[in-house]
Amino acid sequence: MKRVLVAAAVLAAGVSAVAAQQEVAVQQQNLMKSQGKNMYGVVLKMVKGETPFDKAAADAALKALADDVAKIPSAFTTNPKEDVKDATYGASQKIWQNKADFDSKVPPVTKAIGDAKFTDAASLKVAFDAIQAKCTGCHDDYRVKLK
Numbered sequence: 090m091k092r093v094l095v096a097a098a099v100l101a102a103g104v105s106a107v108a109a110q111q112e113v114a115v116q117q118q119n120l121m122k123s124q125g126k127n128m129y130g131v132v133l134k135m136v137k138g139e140t141p142f143d144k145a146a147a148d149a150a151l152k153a154l155a156d157d158v159a160k161i162p163s164a165f166t167t168n169p170k171e172d173v174k175d176a177t178y179g180a181s182q183k184i185w186q187n188k189a190d191f192d193s194k195v196p197p198v199t200k201a202i203g204d205a206k207f208t209d210a211a212s213l214k215v216a217f218d219a220i221q222a223k224c225t226g227c228h229d230d231y232r233v234k235l236k
């Protein structure tokens with residue numbers, strides 16, 4: 090009986106460890122999705138003229154983006170060792186072999202956001218492209234396309 094209980098406890102611990110790992114992966118992805126919402130859902134739409142240029146809305150989106158970007162190093166402290174179920178993108182295991190290099194990709198994004206100066210859709214495009222290039226600087230090395 091005791092052995093059965095121990096086995097059940099070990100199994101339960103295993104199940105919750107797996108759930109916790111999935112939760113870490115989901116949190117990491119949610120941070121990126123939130124960045125995507127500001128970058129593509131707000132700023133890119135103005136750049137493309139799909140929504141009218143709105144300086145205050147663009148400023149707010151870039152402020153929210155900068156806040157999210159600052160959270161990347163701590164959000165990726167734990168290696169979930171698994172991808173979010175059914176996700177299009179995953180985190181490369183290289184992140185946790187080169188965490189310092191991964192973290193070093195963050196300040197250039199923050200700088201590009203801080204440097205953004207724009208008064209219309211055309212100048213917002215210049216800022217968008219500069220920021221996007223720095224996002225790509227990390228994605229090229231550490232983001233994996235799963236499907």
Ligand code: HEC
Binds near residue numbers: 128194220221
């Ligand atoms: C330091 C590295 C790093 C930087 C900088 C970075 N990302 Fe990511 N990003 C990742 C990793 C790793 C993933 C894959 C993890 C995941 O989606 O679970 C990812 C995934 C994404 C995804 C896909 C999310 C999904 O739906 O699966 C979006 C969108 C995204 N990033 C947007 C951005 C934007 C916009 C910026 C720049 C403002 C940015 N990222 C900067 C590392 C980074």
